[in-house]
Amino acid sequence: MAPGGENFRKGLAGRETDLFILSNSNGVQVSVTNYGARIVSFTTYNKLNEPVDIVVGFDSLEDYLTTDEIYHGAVIGRYANRIKNGSFSLDGITYNLQKNNGPNHLHGGPGGFHNVVWEAVSSDSKNLLLKYISADGEEGFPGTLTVTVRYELTDENELKINYNAESDKTTVINLTNHAYFNLNGQGSGSVLDHLLYINADHYTPIDSNLIPTGDISPVAGTAFDFTKSKTIGKDIEALKEQLINGNGYDHNFVLNKKVGELVLAAKAVGEASGIALDVFTTEPGVQLYTGNFMKGVNKLKRGKKDEWRSAFCLETQHYPDSPNQPHFPTTKLKAGETFASQTIYKVSLES
Numbered sequence: 001m002a003p004g005g006e007n008f009r010k011g012l013a014g015r016e017t018d019l020f021i022l023s024n025s026n027g028v029q030v031s032v033t034n035y036g037a038r039i040v041s042f043t044t045y046n047k048l049n050e051p052v053d054i055v056v057g058f059d060s061l062e063d064y065l066t067t068d069e070i071y072h073g074a075v076i077g078r079y080a081n082r083i084k085n086g087s088f089s090l091d092g093i094t095y096n097l098q099k100n101n102g103p104n105h106l107h108g109g110p111g112g113f114h115n116v117v118w119e120a121v122s123s124d125s126k127n128l129l130l131k132y133i134s135a136d137g138e139e140g141f142p143g144t145l146t147v148t149v150r151y152e153l154t155d156e157n158e159l160k161i162n163y164n165a166e167s168d169k170t171t172v173i174n175l176t177n178h179a180y181f182n183l184n185g186q187g188s189g190s191v192l193d194h195l196l197y198i199n200a201d202h203y204t205p206i207d208s209n210l211i212p213t214g215d216i217s218p219v220a221g222t223a224f225d226f227t228k229s230k231t232i233g234k235d236i237e238a239l240k241e242q243l244i245n246g247n248g249y250d251h252n253f254v255l256n257k258k259v260g261e262l263v264l265a266a267k268a269v270g271e272a273s274g275i276a277l278d279v280f281t282t283e284p285g286v287q288l289y290t291g292n293f294m295k296g297v298n299k300l301k302r303g304k305k306d307e308w309r310s311a312f313c314l315e316t317q318h319y320p321d322s323p324n325q326p327h328f329p330t331t332k333l334k335a336g337e338t339f340a341s342q343t344i345y346k347v348s349l350e351s
């Protein structure tokens, strides 16, 4: 079940942090802290009807504040993923962001949405509404952006995440959730034998700094073809340049869908637990990240270690570096317009 709530209560940057527990009639439970709007745990049942926590994370706020793996479970923004050379132009003005990932900008910068305390606007046993106002110029982005994230746990075992935002100046936006999953249970070893399906006939190849080259390439005949379920590990070592660039899978898949349509983006199954995770989204892409930077040095919940590739992320998103790639779906949010996006993580048992 969820870690102790008392480990998450702290005054931080003038706000109070806490742990919020959502539960449904099937005994599924999700806990979220307003520090970084993070999913801390997601407990469901395996094929033996034993409770299993499938989100990799930490036991206390202190651990989230001190780890070197800073994105666990968090909402990422204002721009999830990378922006080349930390720079982009919008309506004729060039904006310079922090280069916090080699020469590039990553995940909204050091003071991104993962590292701020969100206001808990309302909560009940199935819902949590979080809000954050990102100041004009914060981390280099233009416009005061008001963002809300609503987590809702349904009796259909879906965790629905609804993102909304509005800015007073035209800006760019790309929001995701960075939960690390292990469907056999967090800390239970490699995810390479998990089965994975991704609803994508194309992906965006990357250079050695993980920036899209701008190509939209077919997955057919490559290691990126997950259109028929295969294990995550099946082709991971057989990879040519692309998987070396990503140190494993760290790539954006172009989902087969119409703009704004909610579709099944991916499905993963834990080979030992039988737990299946369906990911639905209105976003045009999903980043598959296979825990390639996990080093086994961080102590996870219940004393487990964050071993290499012992988690995967399916980060629903717009494509990386979209502000510099005019042929990618736009991430521009015009002043006064409303941004809305939905992602659903649904758990079930594979029959």
Ligand code: GAL
Pocket: 071, 081, 106, 210, 250, 287, 289, 293, 315
């Ligand atoms: C992913 C990103 C990876 C790595 C990871 C966090 O979203 O694509 O390259 O930065 O987050 O370690």
